[in-house]
Amino acid sequence: MSDAVDAIVGQWEKERPELRDDLWPVQLIARVQRMNRVLDREAKVFCAKHGVEWGEFDVLTTLRRSGPPYALTAGAFLKAAMVTSGAITNRIDKMEAKGLVERVRDGADRRTVRIKLTEHGKQLTEVLMADHLNRYARLLGDLDPAEVDAAAGLLRKFLEQQGDTSIT
Amino acid sequence: MSDAVDAIVGQWEKERPELRDDLWPVQLIARVQRMNRVLDREAKVFCAKHGVEWGEFDVLTTLRRSGPPYALTAGAFLKAAMVTSGAITNRIDKMEAKGLVERVRDGADRRTVRIKLTEHGKQLTEVLMADHLNRYARLLGDLDPAEVDAAAGLLRKFLEQQGDTSIT
DNA sequence: TGCTTTTATCTCAACGTTGAAACTTTCAGT
DNA sequence: ACTGAAAGTTTCAACGTTGAGATAAAAGCA
Numbered sequence: 001m002s003d004a005v006d007a008i009v010g011q012w013e014k015e016r017p018e019l020r021d022d023l024w025p026v027q028l029i030a031r032v033q034r035m036n037r038v039l040d041r042e043a044k045v046f047c048a049k050h051g052v053e054w055g056e057f058d059v060l061t062t063l064r065r066s067g068p069p070y071a072l073t074a075g076a077f078l079k080a081a082m083v084t085s086g087a088i089t090n091r092i093d094k095m096e097a098k099g100l101v102e103r104v105r106d107g108a109d110r111r112t113v114r115i116k117l118t119e120h121g122k123q124l125t126e127v128l129m130a131d132h133l134n135r136y137a138r139l140l141g142d143l144d145p146a147e148v149d150a151a152a153g154l155l156r157k158f159l160e161q162q163g164d165t166s167i168t
Numbered sequence: 169m170s171d172a173v174d175a176i177v178g179q180w181e182k183e184r185p186e187l188r189d190d191l192w193p194v195q196l197i198a199r200v201q202r203m204n205r206v207l208d209r210e211a212k213v214f215c216a217k218h219g220v221e222w223g224e225f226d227v228l229t230t231l232r233r234s235g236p237p238y239a240l241t242a243g244a245f246l247k248a249a250m251v252t253s254g255a256i257t258n259r260i261d262k263m264e265a266k267g268l269v270e271r272v273r274d275g276a277d278r279r280t281v282r283i284k285l286t287e288h289g290k291q292l293t294e295v296l297m298a299d300h301l302n303r304y305a306r307l308l309g310d311l312d313p314a315e316v317d318a319a320a321g322l323l324r325k326f327l328e329q330q331g332d333t334s335i336t
Numbered sequence: 337t338g339c340t341t342t343t344a345t346c347t348c349a350a351c352g353t354t355g356a357a358a359c360t361t362t363c364a365g366t
Numbered sequence: 367a368c369t370g371a372a373a374g375t376t377t378c379a380a381c382g383t384t385g386a387g388a389t390a391a392a393a394g395c396a
Binding site: 026 | 170173175179183199201204233235301316317319321323324327329333334
């Protein structure tokens with residue numbers, strides 16, 4: 001059994017044999033990158049079916065799981081979505097035009113803008129989530145659950161070390 | 169110990185308890201996505217230090233590990249880099265301007281264009297690789313090698329299932 | 337030899353993200 | 367109150383990628 005990354009590492013071992021002992025991180029890192037690409041393409045197809053962008057779906061689910069009143073500040077999205085501020089403004093602009101969310105300036109701090117899920121947005125999210133999780137289960141369905149769990153645990157350690165510990 | 173993904177899953181369990189048994193794929197998939205983001209940022213900083221773009225570095229190493237004569241067709245890059253044809257054309261245009269690679273149309277099939285590493289490009293790549301692998305080792309250095317290996321193995325299975333089995 | 341299909345690459349407009357600068361509001365110190 | 371620093375968001379130009387279409391060459395077939 002071998003994948004594209006095995007081929008890549010094989011090439012290095014042949015071309016630069018002296019690097020042999022330094023290639024083990026490639027085995028994980030390159031696969032994380034390639035898996036991300038695969039997931040990304042899959043996600044875009046899924047979102048297109050439902051008429052939303054991948055980034056918009058991210059905003060919808062982030063709002064939905066935050067619980068009532070389904071409203072978060074723009075700043076909260078920066079960490080949750082791991083994108084820059086300009087991207088969030090852009091996403092919200094389009095989603096507001098679609099009627100999925102609305103901007104609410106509340107009195108407490110007039111710098112902040114709360115992004116709030118509209119009723120339409122909430123209903124769409126409920127529909128999307130079911131399909132979304134089915135899709136995930138299908139993608140990983142043929143893998144050993146215990147191994148998936150172990151791999152997730154290792155990635156958690158990496159992310160903790162890198163300080164990816166909070167979404168607020 | 170918990171990371172951002174634990175927080176996300178925790179929110180879902182609270183908001184939609186009935187989804188509890190369907191959230192296990194999120195534990196892996198969300199971490200692959202977030203780890204990819206972390207790696208991406210790290211890579212950009214690394215590349216900026218050496219005056220190349222992340223996509224350009226990818227082309228350089230792909231050529232280098234392919235072995236003499238360090239020349240590949242544009243099509244070969246599509247699968248290796250998992251990007252579209254327009255992106256490759258764009259990358260090669262810029263790298264040719266920098267003198268890192270050169271386009272060679274050889275007689276056999278005049279449709280194909282071989283992208284060839286220049287001497288300058290090759291020398292730069294040698295320098296970059298040492299730093300690159302040091303960086304990788306530092307990133308994963310605090311993790312248990314056996315666990316890294318196991319996680320890489322699981323991701324390999326996923327990628328095989330998704331047909332990511334060749335770079336040619 | 338003609339004709340169609342396939343393969344390989346390039347072109348280009350649309351798109352989303354980045355990152356720095358601008359803007360407004362709030363906070364802290366005096 | 368006043369002033370400077372900090373925080374939250376928006377603006378905007380530059381950038382790289384996408385994806386469909388164009389172009390050109392090769393292969394298959396009559």
